[in-house]
Amino acid sequence: MTGYQIGDFDFDLRRGVAETLWTTSGWSTAALAPGTVCGVGACYAPPYAAPLARLAVVLEADGTRITDTGAPGMHGTGLLPAGGTWRLDGIERRGTYHRRHEGRLVSLLVRSELTPLHGRAGYALRVVVRNRSGRALTLRLLPELTAGPVGEVPLGQWGWMPPEPAAAPDQASLVHEPSSAAIEPGDEATFDLAVLLDGGGPGGSPGEWAGESRALIGRRTAGALERIPRLTTDVPGLDAYYRRSLASGLVCLWDNPAFATVPFPATSGIDGGALCAYAWDTGGYAPHTLALLLGCGVADVLEAMIKGDLTDHYAIAPDGSGTGVAYAYSGWSLVTLAHAAACHDGIAPDLVARLHETEEQLALRFPAVGELRDYGAQENLLEMRSTGWEHVVASPNAERAWSLELLAELTEECDAPVPAAPLRAQAERIRGAVAHDLWDAEAGWFRSRYPDGHTELAYSVQAYDALRAGACTPSMATALLAHLRDGAFLGPYGVSSVSAEDPLHYELGDVDWSGGGAYTGETPQLALTLWERDEPRLAWDVLRRVLWMGGHFPYFPQDHYCDRPAAPPRGRRANVIAGLTGAEAVLLGLAGIRPRVDGALDVMPPAWLPGVLELHGLHYRGHEIDLKLSAGHCEASVDGRVIHSGAPAPLRILGEPDE
Incomplete structure (x- = not known):
């Protein structure tokens, strides 16, 4: 396979330098709450805007309250972020909690999957908690949504600056499934939530909506990338x-x-x-x-x-x-x-x-x-x-x-x-x-x-x-x-x-x-x-x-x-x-x-290259083009057939040569 797949664009969050990261489905977009493992910030799904929205998650393990605030330094005694992956269909994060309370260890691995929804205004959040404590735990997940003003902004008013809806009684709705579970050592508990800006539609659950959106994002991404060539280079x-x-x-x-x-x-x-x-x-x-x-x-x-x-x-x-x-x-x-x-x-x-x-x-x-x-x-x-x-x-x-x-x-x-x-x-x-x-x-x-x-x-x-x-x-x-x-x-x-x-x-x-x-x-x-x-x-x-x-x-x-x-x-x-x-x-x-x-x-191959360059799967006018360029050599293929292999020179690989 020569073309790109959606996973080829995964990005390690540990390398990121942006102040805030966002994810979009092409229908809804949502921001991470910086420094958190599960927190989500503003959300936009035109015509709906929730610029001040914030979803926070608190865990409770055998009565021990574990916050997820992103607090830095020695004050970071809650859930601690440990990395994650930005993907074209959402953002995955992971965090750790490993502390003793009254002589007993509470140790949790927490993963979250933020999915911007497609066809619905909002996002879904899956939180997966693994018990590493060496004993059974009763776990509760307590989501806290602070929405601020949420409203419709006419599409004609979405200009350079993010829109700010007027103060209105409209509020984002929080949808979630059962939020407590008993988990044995080494087992995991999964919690699915969603925040909807438009009240949502009938049927389905947050987990189903997330799965449908990720599948659709995958299809639309594949369609957009169909003609883009894959680059291979040293x-x-x-x-x-x-x-x-x-x-x-x-x-x-x-x-x-x-x-x-x-x-x-x-x-x-x-x-x-x-x-x-x-x-x-x-x-x-x-x-x-x-x-x-x-x-x-x-x-x-x-x-x-x-x-x-x-x-x-x-x-x-x-x-x-x-x-x-x-x-x-x-x-x-x-x-x-x-x-x-x-x-x-x-x-x-x-x-x-x-x-x-x-x-x-x-x-x-x-x-x-x-x-x-x-x-x-x-x-x-x-x-x-x-x-x-x-x-x-x-x-x-x-x-x-x-x-x-x-x-x-x-x-x-x-x-x-x-x-x-x-x-x-x-x-x-x-x-x-x-x-x-x-x-x-x-x-x-x-x-x-x-x-x-x-x-x-x-x-x-x-x-x-x-x-x-x-x-x-x-x-x-x-x-x-x-x-x-x-x-x-x-x-x-x-x-x-x-x-x-x-x-x-x-x-x-x-x-x-x-x-x-x-x-x-x-x-x-x-x-x-x-x-x-x-x-x-x-x-x-x-x-x-x-x-x-x-x-x-x-x-x-x-x-x-x-x-x-x-x-x-x-x-x-x-x-x-x-x-x-x-x-x-x-x-x-x-x-x-x-x-x-x-x-x-x-x-028109350049007279000088910084290294080897290969492009595979450029789709142009119904043909698939492959190029291999290096110092002193150029190879061009059309639909799998090599049409030129030799010294770099101006080359017409489709169409008739000029008279």
């Missing part, structure tokens, strides 16, 4: 990073039928926040990997985003309604995702035409400055906390040129009713204007131009997106790449969104876009850019800096520091779909895979 840390990148995408997929699409690719959502779908995160970072996960569902996502009017909003809420302000990157992101969808599954001509109309209307939303557009202030761009990368900027003006090129390609391939030649001509004019109007040759960087004539140098990582979009001459590219060095954009654990050498804009309070770290998709996207430019050693030098994340996060957070192995502790989203960019960089960069809109598939 490069330390790469396999774990690739798997955790894929897990980051899987935990963003929701399939509540009340949502605008099924599955619905939320930007984040595991902590209740950013359950909306940004075009930028959805299509701008890992469009090909997302297309592999969603299959033909990508077209539904594109239709929903067009309908939600991203010419005036940055995202669509779960119900498909638009939310937020117009975002400068939305047009390019939609086109990029559509281009990937066309490569993998094809798209309809009328969708291409509507995408062109959306891109054009979004551009008109921002004032023209010659061939370029004034994309406004921070709310429409990066949301940096300093003035700098605003108004007429290299990126996303350069991305707009790129999107017009991609639209021209889609128009010709899909026979859409859009003239391609004017699109290409306009793209060329925009790229020329980016280089002529914004480049500062003395600084070796792009300037931003403000309506009052003020210009500013902001050393933002976004300049490398202009490079990727083809807006740089060779000398400009050389100048930009010179800034990719330690102490500037590069840190030991990633990339800084603003160069540490920028005295005006670099700061440590906004890791996302103002320095000291970056949005999680930025480092692998920069590496991919370098692979696309045939800079394999520099590309690897960039990507290797974030491989630590694969060993310490079960899914990737919104952003992380670049000078220490950590993520900001509070106020950021716990997960992000742009975490898929790691897999995108491996597939399209390190492995050199190049899908084409005509259904062909090229491989």
Whole structure:
């Protein structure tokens, strides 16, 4: 078997560095109570929200009360956590209690299984207690639920921040089976509980609901991973990073039928926040990997985003309604995702035409400055906390040129009713204007131009997106790449969104876009850019800096520091779909895979590799592709038949060679 199974994404909790861990079924999501063996915190199951909920468990063994509070240090005299496993279908924890009371030993091994429910709003918790005391015990399990306000929040109001229901008489309901048992030495007692936010439905029990949900999560995971290739490599840390990148995408997929699409690719959502779908995160970072996960569902996502009017909003809420302000990157992101969808599954001509109309209307939303557009202030761009990368900027003006090129390609391939030649001509004019109007040759960087004539140098990582979009001459590219060095954009654990050498804009309070770290998709996207430019050693030098994340996060957070192995502790989203960019960089960069809109598939093996790389079971256009790459050798197989084995070279493994 070449593909991934659900157990391939298990994560040892002892390695985790996230402040709080969550689990999701794609219908419900719940948080661990930190430091506990059985405790559960907030729960969200749109439209239901219980942000202050907490389930605590107390054990009573022959009258001895054993708490599970997660108290640290010498005060931790209750149940003591001893590890566990995060899984795609839930979280398993274990703990120990080993103390004497009045000269008699009470020794218990406690395991819990937290399962987010699917088809029901809430979660199930199984607690298994083994008696190690050497004598029979009478055991009682005493669950304590503190729910706080629980209520329905309309799907259109699930934006960037987790929703807070108004104080209401609604309460979560605790369902549990018999909570006492007599257990002999070495025997176990099992207790099943559930917390439901919607009152639940008829029939079944917590244990049955958990079993049904885990089975369903397994099926939906297998379906999403069906076309994803398995990675085998001798490069330390790469396999774990690739798997955790894929897990980051899987935990963003929701399939509540009340949502605008099924599955619905939320930007984040595991902590209740950013359950909306940004075009930028959805299509701008890992469009090909997302297309592999969603299959033909990508077209539904594109239709929903067009309908939600991203010419005036940055995202669509779960119900498909638009939310937020117009975002400068939305047009390019939609086109990029559509281009990937066309490569993998094809798209309809009328969708291409509507995408062109959306891109054009979004551009008109921002004032023209010659061939370029004034994309406004921070709310429409990066949301940096300093003035700098605003108004007429290299990126996303350069991305707009790129999107017009991609639209021209889609128009010709899909026979859409859009003239391609004017699109290409306009793209060329925009790229020329980016280089002529914004480049500062003395600084070796792009300037931003403000309506009052003020210009500013902001050393933002976004300049490398202009490079990727083809807006740089060779000398400009050389100048930009010179800034990719330690102490500037590069840190030991990633990339800084603003160069540490920028005295005006670099700061440590906004890791996302103002320095000291970056949005999680930025480092692998920069590496991919370098692979696309045939800079394999520099590309690897960039990507290797974030491989630590694969060993310490079960899914990737919104952003992380670049000078220490950590993520900001509070106020950021716990997960992000742009975490898929790691897999995108491996597939399209390190492995050199190049899908084409005509259904062909090229491989451009890098001239240098950090080790052996094998990909098994890439499903593309009805074929199964295997690749084996190493220094000086490339082997490609299609449907089990070796079609090339020899020196690395540009290779078309599906489709007819170009004339």
